[in-house]
Amino acid sequence: MTKKLEISAGQVPEVGASQIALLEKLCNAVAVSGDEHEVRQIVLEEIKLIADEVRVDALGNVLATRFGRGENRVRVMLAAHMDEIGFMIVKKHDEGLFEFERVGGVDERQLPGKSVMVGREHRPGVIGAKPIHMTTADERKKKIEVSSLRIDLGPEIGDQVKPGDRAGFATRFEVLGPSLRAKALDDRLGVATLIELLKHAPDQIDLLAAFTVQEEVGLRGARVAAYALDPDMAVAVDATPAYDLPHWDEDDENDRFNTRLDAGPAVYVMDSATIPDRRLVNWLVETAAQEGIPCQLRQPGGGGTDAGAIHKTRAGIPSVSVSVPIRYAHTAASIARLDDWANSLRLLHSALSRVTPGLLAGERRD
């Protein structure tokens, strides 16, 4: 067996050039739900020297364990999903044109006029739209139906692309001042965070990292991952929308922002899939307060993370979610702040360092 890297155990992880480079590689890879190969390969390569055990399960989840030292170690599962929203080619038409279906929740209004990467070879394609010159004013009041759109790969694509191939948005990762702009920040931010936490795992716990599949089509990977890992508690590490844009009417306040950029990691108190164990919510919020790490409560409401599947697995697994706030999730490009990501990583590392068997001793209480 290869000798493990021991250099960084317990140190506080930071977001620097190498972490950004890793995130860039993760974001530029395409891993549409059900075909997570590219991201899985990056993850396996990154963690092979760090984890004590690594396996790929029946659905394609990467399950990695890093054991701590000493007695009474709490088994903490961290879950971040590898998959992203995207498309599947479903029908070939003439002249290099292909019909496609959406995979995951993609607003159809985000499709016309975008470039995409098709298949493992990342073949360039575009989703065009009818020229404005040929539309009527009435027509422009209606959405462009997905069924009318095609992915265009050029007239000589031949059999290089076939129905069944996946496609993702072709946006390239970029740093914009204090921000990151990339596709699939949901949830490559979580994947990169988990890799860093594995590298810097505190010693008093067993860290069970699940890089999950098929989150965007029903939290399917997380369910079997949680069963297999059988943890004492779980944290889903994800990205959540920041709807912190100005209200159209300047006199009207935007009071439904879900989360805000620059306000730090978002801790969940309730979404449509999970009512987290309040002991874990308090654990995170108190850690943030004591360590002086910015942190926000996600406004209770819709949405969901892998925690939605994990907390109902086996006899129940106390779970909570922490997300990096991002704008424009599930579109060709999202925007996140570097500081929010760094603070998410700090908060999780600090909180994991404080986990004791006492955290979950006794019955669930509010």
Add this chain to the structure above:
Amino acid sequence: MIDLLAHLKTMLSAAGLSGFESPIREIVHEAWEPLTDALMVSKIGSLHGLKTGQGPEPRRRVLISAHMDAIGLMVTGIQGGLLRVTQVGGIDHRILPGQLVTVHGRETLPGMVVQPPAHLLPQEAGDGPVALPYLLVDVGLHPESVEEKVRVGDTISFSQEPLELTGEALAGHTLDNRVSVAATTLCLDELNNRAHDWDVWAVASAQEEATLGGAFTSPFDIRPDIAIVIDVCFAKGPGSSDWRSLPFGEGVGLGYGPNIHPALYRLFEEKAKAFEIPYHRDLMPKMSGTDAMAIQVVAEGIPCMVVGIPLRYMHTPVETVSLKDIRRAGRLMAAVIADLTPDALDQIQWEE
């Protein structure tokens, strides 16, 4: 030899919204410098390149007009660090959400067009396609630095990088009409190897997408005897299959309609046949939607021809064209021009 793809990619990376053509004009200037005898800039910002003919003076003049300006957006306001915008040129607002853009502020800022969630918009504005006044541009900066770097009136270009598809298809923004500037470059290059009697005035025109300002003014300066307008035309593709659209990558369009002098049409058709350059008659029953609308009525009137390069998804950031058609257009124009004899104008007459 001109490296067409490289030339085109250089032009596609340059900004140049209608009325703000300096960046693209400098690039075209550089490309045309070795191919022309004189270059000048018109009062409205069009680039004029003269390639002197070998015929006896006074020489006849042919003008080639390829507009170089781009469609895009302009900042109308800043709210909470986000930009409100309007359009420059005709843009279907339904293609805007999620588009990557470049904001030309005090610094060049990458950004993206975003569609706010429905609850931040007036009732019903958020259900269907979100109208342009409600869309925003996010440059990823904190509000205070946005206020420092961006002002009302700053222009915004699309920033989709050009993509090479299969079969010599190229996709990107502003292929309308940089592909025609490229075809003009190819034509000038070819004319370097062929004698031509007439003076050739190549014009990279300004403001076609907005006011046709370049097309109204350059011919007045130059006073050509005939004009060739080269622009993109519709290619068959998704959502574009009726008579207005020509097959993709299978030849150039030869415009036919009131903006076009029938004798010039015949001349181009003959040359296309003679040189075996594939073409399709591009029917323009009313206005051509090109610089020819203006050029035709400059001064006492100028006979015009419209050559089209078929393009899919016009006025989106993923306009798609076949390089083959760009080369064909360049060759055809050169073939016509090289054969213009000193008295060729006598044939460009209305007798049936």
